[in-house]
Amino acid sequence: MKVLANDLKRQYELHAAAYEEKALAVLRSGWYILGQEVEAFEREWANYIGTGYCVGLASGLDALWISFRLLGIGEGDEVIVCSNAYIACVMGITMNGAKPVFVEPDEYDNIDADKIEAAITPSTKAILAVHLFGQSCDMDKIMSIAHSHHLRVIEDCAQSHGNHWRGRKVGSIGDIGCFSFYPTKGCGAFGDGGCITTNDKKLAEDFKMFRNYGSRVHYHNEVVGANSRLDEIQAGLLRVKLQYLEDLNAERRRLAARYLNELKNPYLILPRVREGADSSWHQFVVHVPAHREELMNHLKNHQIGTMIHYPIPPHLSEAYQYLGFHRGAFPIAEKNAEEVLSLPMYNGMTEEEQAFVLATINQFQPGKNE
Numbered sequence: 496m497k498v499l500a501n502d503l504k505r506q507y508e509l510h511a512a513a514y515e516e517k518a519l520a521v522l523r524s525g526w527y528i529l530g531q532e533v534e535a536f537e538r539e540w541a542n543y544i545g546t547g548y549c550v551g552l553a554s555g556l557d558a559l560w561i562s563f564r565l566l567g568i569g570e571g572d573e574v575i576v577c578s579n580a581y582i583a584c585v586m587g588i589t590m591n592g593a594k595p596v597f598v599e600p601d602e603y604d605n606i607d608a609d610k611i612e613a614a615i616t617p618s619t620k621a622i623l624a625v626h627l628f629g630q631s632c633d634m635d636k637i638m639s640i641a642h643s644h645h646l647r648v649i650e651d652c653a654q655s656h657g658n659h660w661r662g663r664k665v666g667s668i669g670d671i672g673c674f675s676f677y678p679t680k681g682c683g684a685f686g687d688g689g690c691i692t693t694n695d696k697k698l699a700e701d702f703k704m705f706r707n708y709g710s711r712v713h714y715h716n717e718v719v720g721a722n723s724r725l726d727e728i729q730a731g732l733l734r735v736k737l738q739y740l741e742d743l744n745a746e747r748r749r750l751a752a753r754y755l756n757e758l759k760n761p762y763l764i765l766p767r768v769r770e771g772a773d774s775s776w777h778q779f780v781v782h783v784p785a786h787r788e789e790l791m792n793h794l795k796n797h798q799i800g801t802m803i804h805y806p807i808p809p810h811l812s813e814a815y816q817y818l819g820f821h822r823g824a825f826p827i828a829e830k831n832a833e834e835v836l837s838l839p840m841y842n843g844m845t846e847e848e849q850a851f852v853l854a855t856i857n858q859f860q861p862g863k864n865e
Contacts, residue, residue, distance in 0.1 A: 496847070496851050497799075498844075498851060498852055499800045499839065500801055500837065501841045502843065503678055503679065503841075506841060506842040506843055507685075510735065510736075513735045514736075517732055517735050518728060518731065520731070521727050524727070527726060531727075532727045532730040532734065533726075533727060533730040535730070535734060536549075536551060536725070536731075537549040537551055537690070539734060540690060540733075540737065541692060543657070543664070544667050544692045545663065545667040546666070546672070546692040546694050547695075547699075548695070548696065548698075548699035549692050550693075551688070551706075552723045552725055553687060553688065553689060553706075553722070553723040554675065554688065554689045555583065555651075555653045555673060555675025555676070555689040556583045556586060556675075556689070557689055557723040558587075558674060558689040558691045559584065559586070559649070559673050560586070560587045561691075561706070561721065561723065562587070562649050562691060563649070564591050565702065566620075566621065566647050566670070566671075568593050568621055568647070569592045569593055570592035571593075571618060572618055572620040572621075573595075573596045573616060573619045573620065574588045574593050574596065574619070574620065574621045574622070574623055575596045575619060575621070576588065576595050576597060576606070576622075576625065577597070577599070577600050577605060577606035577607075578599050578600065578808055578810060578825040578827070579604065579627070579828040580623075580651075580809060581625075581653075581805060582812055582815075584623060584809075585809045587651075589815075594618075594818075595809070595818075596619065597614075597809070597825055598610050603766075603767060603769045603772075604627050604628055604630075604780065605625065605626065605627050605631075605633075605769075606624065606632055608633040608640070611636075611640050612640055612644075615644055619644065619646060620647060621646055621648065621649055622637055622640070622641055622646055622647075623649050624649070624650050624651065624669060626650065626652055626655035626658070626665050628654055628780050628804070629747075629775040629777035629778065630655070630768060630769060630772050630774040631655065631660035631773075633769065634661075634668045638669070641669075647670045647671075648670055649670060649673060650671070650672045652672050653674060654680065654681075655681075656674070656680060656740065657681060657740055657741065658772070658774055659772065660771060667694075670695065671691050672691060672692040673689070674689055674690050674691070674692070675689050676690070676725075681740065681743065681775050682736050682743075683736070684733055685728075685729065686729055688725050688729045688730075689725070690725065705721060706723040707720065707722075744775045744776075746842050747776040748773075748774070750844060750849060751776040751779055751840070753853075754838065754849075757857075758853060758856060760857050762784075762786055762859065763782070766780055778802075778837045778840060779838045780836065780837050780838075781835070782831070782834045784834050785861070787833070787834055787836055789861055789862075790856070790859055791836065794855060797855045799839065799855055800839060801836055801837060801838060802836075803835060803836060803837065804835060804837050805832060805835075806832055807832060808828040808829055808831075810824055839852055
């Protein structure tokens with residue numbers, strides 16, 4: 496039996512007829528940029544998240560860097576972000592000339608809110624709360640700190656589509672929620688896509704202007720903007736997937752519950768869910784403090800795919816050498832990079848496939864595998 500780390504085709508097949516019907520309808524409409532599908536999706540996603548406004552964009556990275564740009568955060572400013580974040584989170588900060596200030600993660604693999612205040616300086620302008628792997632950060636503490644220090648809060652919800660913090664969906668708590676609709680995401684598109692959510696009407700209007708070359712009126716450009724528009728086909732397909740998103744998330748929670756109940760190998764540390772949060776289980780990430788490579792090879796030999804999210808923390812990446820960090824600067828993020836492992840997790844995964852993964856992991860013993 497072959498089990499992929501993620502199987503997008505399997506998810507597509509769950510509702511293939513609905514996707515194909517919508518794609519054909521958009522193609523036949525003759526309108527492909529900023530039309531009725533985008534407008535409808537923006538309304539529906541804002542309603543789903545629980546905000547007043549949503550603006551469709553070309554990618555999650557665009558959502559991040561345009562957010563900082565429109566908040567006036569740039570050269571000489573600092574933004575606090577977790578040290579184990581995906582590198583795109585950091586790029587969203589630095590593309591505007593601002594400086595990322597890294598804070599180590601907690602036992603839930605998200606930013607340790609108890610360490611944020613120590614990182615605040617007179618140059619700090621915002622906190623980027625990255626809801627990693629499908630679970631919320633401690634937003635009560637983050638919002639309290641932000642209020643006390645007059646900071647903006649941007650939520651990176653790329654991996655958190657539909658999960659909650661104390662009953663509120665992430666993306667509705669800070670000043671701006673940034674979403675990616677990359678195909679692997681919970682509500683993934685069939686190409687690139689992204690959006691922001693906010694309750695600030697003027698900010699939403701500014702996003703709509705900025706995404707279209709800085710223009711509200713055709714050929715009248717107020718600022719040097721961007722070409723960052725969610726296209727009609729992707730918006731239409733996202734509208735279809737949104738109808739099933741709660742069911743898709745429920746399925747992933749069932750898969751995660753089975754992993755949590757039936758994984759018995761002592762060499763694994765299983766993920767935990769923070770009190771006050773739930774998880775959409777974008778990834779099922781275990782920690783393997785020793786023997787990770789041997790376990791990966793053991794699974795590979797049984798045709799089971801795995802992934803590492805992420806093997807290189809941003810401060811050690813070649814792209815950010817100019818920040819001047821060296822190994823040892825953020826030991827928790829570095830340790831995580833050496834031991835995290837994402838197990839197979841996808842909609843449409845069969846009971847037999849998961850049983851095979853569970854049995855193969857539970858029989859793993861270092862130094863005693865084929």
